[in-house]
Amino acid sequence: MRYAMAVDTKKCVGCSDCVVACQTENNVPIGYCRDWIVEVTDGTYPQLEIEIRSERCNHCANSPCVRCCPTGASHYAKGGVVLVTPHKCIGCGACIASCPYDARFPHPDGYVDKCTFCLHNRVEKGLNPACVSVCPTKCLYFGDLDDPNSPVSKVLKNRKNKTLIPEAGTNPHLFFLI
């Protein structure tokens, strides 16, 4: 099993609903976010091109954060999801410095927090992650890459896609349809 997510940059309008849904579902402390919207504008007027991406932890298969963690608090959970065990985390910041996507942040309680793909609170109950469920343009796809019939496998098979900074060698599992 290998969980992954795909974001359709042609459908995403950058409404930030995914951000709010995540904050509500996961009790993210005020002022922090586990997912966010990036808007890229390319070219000079009037030849402009825009790409909107809903970003979060890439749940890399070769995660620098898991490698750098001195206590094993950062680990691979079911389906390759990268999680942090709060009572093992010492808050040293090594994983934060090691993440090329800056997807992690120190929780006000001291441990390091990040996107979990809603693994324990939703996915294990058969639901989609909060951001995927709530997206009004249905631009987020989630599922098991090993299952050819999962929404994410199907859309990745049919659409051109990319990952962010693949040259960092992290083998990310957050895909962007282009």
Added chain:
Amino acid sequence: MREEIITSGRMNHLIDPQLHIWHWHIPLYLFLGGLAAGILFFAALYTVLGKEKEYPTAVKIAPFLTPFLLMVGLLALLLDLNHKLYFWRLYTTIRLESPMSWGAWTLMVVTPLSIIWCALNIKTIFPKWDWKYKWLWELDKFFRKNLIIISWIMLIFSLILGVYTGILFSAFNARPLWNTSILGPLFLTSGLSTGAAAIVLMSKNKHERHTFARIDLMLIGIELFLIVHMFMGFLASTQVHIEAASLFLGGPYTTPFWLFVVTLGLATPALLEVLELKGFKMPVFIAPVLVIFGGLMFRFIIAYAGQASRWLY
């Protein structure tokens, strides 16, 4: 033109707008760790070589600094943690892929060793010192009998400690400025150099002072060579590495790096040491103080500049 903005207003504390997760604690600890590693290395080296009488300050006096240096460094590390009460989790596992993990274990070996070393030499500072309990006498006797073995262990672990201070940074490929394996040898050389400078500063023996001034001079030469090498490597590498190097070549860290580290911390003390060895009379403390200051600035600048360098996407 390409413009990239986070429109959902991500402003995570210590991450945005630019990573600043590590403040003064980490560079201060790296400096103190490197300095302690340098002093312990020379103490162990001259014991193994059987030259304790020739270099008394290096072997018997300077190591008294190291337990304090290491403890202040460890305190800084503890203060840096965001989840302080869980610090003991470091010692419930050994993770070889994580430099911070084996660094923590190295400190667990080096700190007690530095204390043992001081206990064995306590009579040089307090000539009337007497161990009150019999078991302390026997422990003292046991360590003295195995002094060469202890020296070898300390020699190896002080080198590991010195290299580790650099490897801690170079393990992070997300920060291109740190992501060069040359930081390990560079920080080790800098640590040994500050250690030699501390010995010059403390020594009252002219022969010892001149030997360590010569050692320091050699280490400064190696350090300059490694710095040039580091920039050559960056400039011949990928776009993100070129931009990392440009932080020091015209970017915001140009003046602090070239003025405080290279000019004041390396070139000036090298020149002063050459002049002193040639027989010019000058205050002996200037060169070593500059070397130590340069070592401290070097850690701070690399720690802060590294967090400013990132991948583009």
